[in-house]
Amino acid sequence: MNPKRKQRLLIILGMVFGLGIAVGLVMYALSQNINLFFTPTQIATGTAPNDQFIRVGGMVREGSVSRDPTSLKVAFDVTDFDHNVRVTYTGILPDLFREGQGVVVQGRVHDGLFAATEVLAKHDENYMPPEVTEALRQSGQLDKMMGKN
Amino acid sequence: MAWQWFHQWGSPRWFYERAERWQFWAGWIALVLLVLGTVWGLAIAPVDYQQGHSYRIIYLHVPVAFLAQALYLGMAVAAVVLLVWRMKLADIAIQALAVVGCAFCVLALVSGAIWGKPTWGTYWVWDARLTSMLILAFLYLGIIGLRSAFIDPELAGKACAILALVGAINLPIIKYSVEWWNTLHQPASLKLTERPAMPASMWVPLLLNICAYYAAAVYLLFASMRTLVLRRERRAQWVQALVRAHD
Numbered sequence: 192m193n194p195k196r197k198q199r200l201l202i203i204l205g206m207v208f209g210l211g212i213a214v215g216l217v218m219y220a221l222s223q224n225i226n227l228f229f230t231p232t233q234i235a236t237g238t239a240p241n242d243q244f245i246r247v248g249g250m251v252r253e254g255s256v257s258r259d260p261t262s263l264k265v266a267f268d269v270t271d272f273d274h275n276v277r278v279t280y281t282g283i284l285p286d287l288f289r290e291g292q293g294v295v296v297q298g299r300v301h302d303g304l305f306a307a308t309e310v311l312a313k314h315d316e317n318y319m320p321p322e323v324t325e326a327l328r329q330s331g332q333l334d335k336m337m338g339k340n
Numbered sequence: 341m342a343w344q345w346f347h348q349w350g351s352p353r354w355f356y357e358r359a360e361r362w363q364f365w366a367g368w369i370a371l372v373l374l375v376l377g378t379v380w381g382l383a384i385a386p387v388d389y390q391q392g393h394s395y396r397i398i399y400l401h402v403p404v405a406f407l408a409q410a411l412y413l414g415m416a417v418a419a420v421v422l423l424v425w426r427m428k429l430a431d432i433a434i435q436a437l438a439v440v441g442c443a444f445c446v447l448a449l450v451s452g453a454i455w456g457k458p459t460w461g462t463y464w465v466w467d468a469r470l471t472s473m474l475i476l477a478f479l480y481l482g483i484i485g486l487r488s489a490f491i492d493p494e495l496a497g498k499a500c501a502i503l504a505l506v507g508a509i510n511l512p513i514i515k516y517s518v519e520w521w522n523t524l525h526q527p528a529s530l531k532l533t534e535r536p537a538m539p540a541s542m543w544v545p546l547l548l549n550i551c552a553y554y555a556a557a558v559y560l561l562f563a564s565m566r567t568l569v570l571r572r573e574r575r576a577q578w579v580q581a582l583v584r585a586h587d
Contacts, residue, residue: 196425200424203420203424218513225468225520227465227523248522285460285461286459287461295524309461311461311524313460313524315526316527316529316537317538318388318539319538319539320388320542323389
């Protein structure tokens, strides 16, 4: 490579490197704001703002879903296996909503209850045919696998 | 000499002549793999235990999202080549890559939104993965637009190269967004270093489609670059001879 090209290459690499550091620092500073949701532990410990519009993410706790038979009202616990948040919601839930499923709910904390205006299902990276799931469930492997995630 | 092939491929004429065969084969490979992978993925692969049939959109979404990022990476490499070696062909490559990459990026965003509605319950959410992918689309559009903002083509090429290079910082952000932050988008199911998070009956057709879209991108890229070479070199003797031969 001739010296002129080498110099240009060094300038460009320096530019990209410097910019990378700058963006990295900005991202680091913003990292709390970039997170889509708070965890139930953050709510329980008071890290999350009270009475403000926020999102909470976690698993729907097994056996915690209660539906009002006469309306679309539903209540359930969102858990990260350390703390729970009781969520109330009125509306249609996404297809993937079920106990043990990851969800992200949007709303605000009020009197210890989380009043949600939107419930989104969070899908994990695992894809399986139903027969495989059934076989795993019968052998007790499924819980082990899901617990890992 | 190790650099010889590099300078040869940098010659517009050399590229125009050699790329014809590459374009031909890439087109056929894309067509065969696309039919194979798509039929396999949409009709033969098993349904998912939770999402049912709607998961099948990954056979479009994952390949186009990969390509949108890979083509941007290619564009950043071409930008370095243009800025350091002042190679004409690199400028043409940036120009073609911006359009093809933009198309893939928009497809990834739209297919993701269509998948998001039944699966998550929303078309769009401002999480880190979706937002960084939207920024990628804007970068592509910016590079396409920036070129026409200059009268001097050489200046336009340089400006586009700098923007392409600066925007490359977005690529690691897209890739690691699902690991660094809490996002609604799930982490990658296919990784180079780990076993896929799905059975072979699902990932084999996906892999076929990924290869198919890569080949399709090469085809589109070379077709567009060869046209751009002809237009830029329209005053060169070899192009004039080519035109006369076709008359």
